[in-house]
Amino acid sequence: MSNEDIYLCIIGLCIVSYIPRVAPFLLLGKRQMPHAFELWLKYVPTSVFGALIFCSIFQTDSGVDFSFSNISMLAAIPVLAVAAKTHSLPYSIIVGLAAYWGLQQVM
Amino acid sequence: MxxxxxxxxxxxxxxxxxxxxxxxxxxxxxxxxxxxxxxxxxxxxxxxxxxxxxxxxxxxxxxxxxxxxxxxxxxxxxxxxxxxxxxxxxxxxxxxxxxxxxxxxxxxxxxxxxxxxxxxxxxxxxxxxxxxxxxxxxxxxxxxxxxxxxxxxxxxxxxxxxxxxxxxxxxxxxxFHFWHKKLILAGIAAGFLALLLAPFLSNMLNVVVATLVVSVLAAMIGGELDE
Structure with a gap:
């Protein structure tokens, strides 16, 4: 991607990132969102992350890989355990990097 | 400051x-x-x-x-x-x-x-x-x-x-969303759907489609999230 395209992309990202951040401030107090819409929104983040995580850990260059030689999949196990217990982003990252590095050494 | x-x-x-x-x-x-x-x-x-x-x-x-x-x-x-x-x-x-x-x-x-x-x-x-x-x-x-x-x-x-x-x-x-079983299940469902869609939709579009399909279905089937 050219430098010009990168800045164009950044402007686009800025706009679409800002909309969900600012919209409630502008809309709320004046108008109530339809309940069905709010309910749908509750399920969006978990779906995005589920999809992103599965694609990140099971998808390899040669297709979907559920085998025990898949380091990304194996390293996700301790991360999932720590994340479920602590809900901490820094801990998840540290455990993930340590687990991935450790598996790289032994496999 | x-x-x-x-x-x-x-x-x-x-x-x-x-x-x-x-x-x-x-x-x-x-x-x-x-x-x-x-x-x-x-x-x-x-x-x-x-x-x-x-x-x-x-x-x-x-x-x-x-x-x-x-x-x-x-x-x-x-x-x-x-x-x-x-x-x-x-x-x-x-x-x-x-x-x-x-x-x-x-x-x-x-x-x-x-x-x-x-x-x-x-x-x-x-x-x-x-x-x-x-x-x-x-x-x-x-x-x-x-x-x-x-x-x-x-x-x-x-x-x-x-x-x-x-x-x-x-x-x-x-x-952050593990506080409700329905949210965990929706995430897993979206994960599997994204993998199934991967051969047909590139550039993360599989993630987008899986998210839209699963979140809409989950809201319709799963419904309210009680504490």
């Missing part, structure tokens, strides 16, 4: 600290995909979204066109709508300009700190202290990403290992 007090620092330092490795990793990824330190600095100022920036950079690196990148990051950052909705009730009386500036500082971590402090009855937490805390976290993120991008061009960094910080972060962010 006058709002940088002990209470603010005590609340926000873990976030600032956590952003250092994360920002370094993000900066290194930026360097790998051909985004220079100035551009990543601008991106960190204007976009300020940890996972969003990682994904955008990965997509840039994969040679993805701009529209799917922008749409994906829109979906990824949709969750900020919840934080803004909650935080609005605490800063309702503030000016539109203040709200417009405050909105830009909404990310998972700053919102978590601010919502917790606003909720606590025994802690006096002003809107100014809230935005100051967020600014400190944002500053840490900007500096760390630029530093990572600069260091990435001189140091030899293991891309596979560094990229795993992103996956670990996704798992950490996903775990």
């Amino acid at each position: 006058k709002y940088i007090n002990a209470k603010v620092l005590k609340s926000i330092w873990p976030v600032c600290f956590g952003y250092i490795p994360l920002g370094l990793a993000c900066g290194v990824l930026a360097e790998k995909v051909g985004v220079d330190p100035i551009a990543i600095g601008v991106m960190s100022i204007l976009v300020f979204a940890g996972s969003g920036q990682f994904i955008a950079l990965a997509m840039i690196g994969a040679g993805c066109p701009i529209p799917p990148i922008v749409f994906t990051i829109f979906i990824v950052n949709l969750r900020h709508i919840f934080y803004a909705t909650i935080l609005n009730s605490y800063i309702k009386e503030k000016s539109t300009i203040f709200k417009a500036l405050f909105a830009q500082e909404i990310v998972d971590e700053t919102s978590a700190v601010n919502m917790t402090n606003f909720e606590q009855k025994d802690v006096e937490w002003s809107a100014e202290e809230a935005i100051t805390s967020a600014y400190l976290a944002h500053l840490s993120w900007i500096i760390a990403t630029i530093a990572g991008c600069v260091l990435g061009s001189v140091a030899n960094i293991d891309t596979a290992l560094v990229s795993y910080a992103l996956i670990a972060m996704f798992i950490g962010l996903w775990s």
Whole structure:
């Protein structure tokens, strides 16, 4: 991607990132969102992350890989355990990097 | 500046600290995909979204066109709508300009700190202290990403290992939704659907479609989320 395209992309990202951040401030107090819409929104983040995580850990260059030689999949196990217990982003990252590095050494 | 007090620092330092490795990793990824330190600095100022920036950079690196990148990051950052909705009730009386500036500082971590402090009855937490805390976290993120991008061009960094910080972060962010079984099931369902769609939809469009299909179905079938 050219430098010009990168800045164009950044402007686009800025706009679409800002909309969900600012919209409630502008809309709320004046108008109530339809309940069905709010309910749908509750399920969006978990779906995005589920999809992103599965694609990140099971998808390899040669297709979907559920085998025990898949380091990304194996390293996700301790991360999932720590994340479920602590809900901490820094801990998840540290455990993930340590687990991935450790598996790289032994496999 | 006058709002940088002990209470603010005590609340926000873990976030600032956590952003250092994360920002370094993000900066290194930026360097790998051909985004220079100035551009990543601008991106960190204007976009300020940890996972969003990682994904955008990965997509840039994969040679993805701009529209799917922008749409994906829109979906990824949709969750900020919840934080803004909650935080609005605490800063309702503030000016539109203040709200417009405050909105830009909404990310998972700053919102978590601010919502917790606003909720606590025994802690006096002003809107100014809230935005100051967020600014400190944002500053840490900007500096760390630029530093990572600069260091990435001189140091030899293991891309596979560094990229795993992103996956670990996704798992950490996903775990924020583990308070309800229905949310966990929806995430797993979206994960499997995304894998099934992968051969037909490239450039993360499988993630977008899986998200839309599963979240709509989950809201219809799963319905309300009782505590």
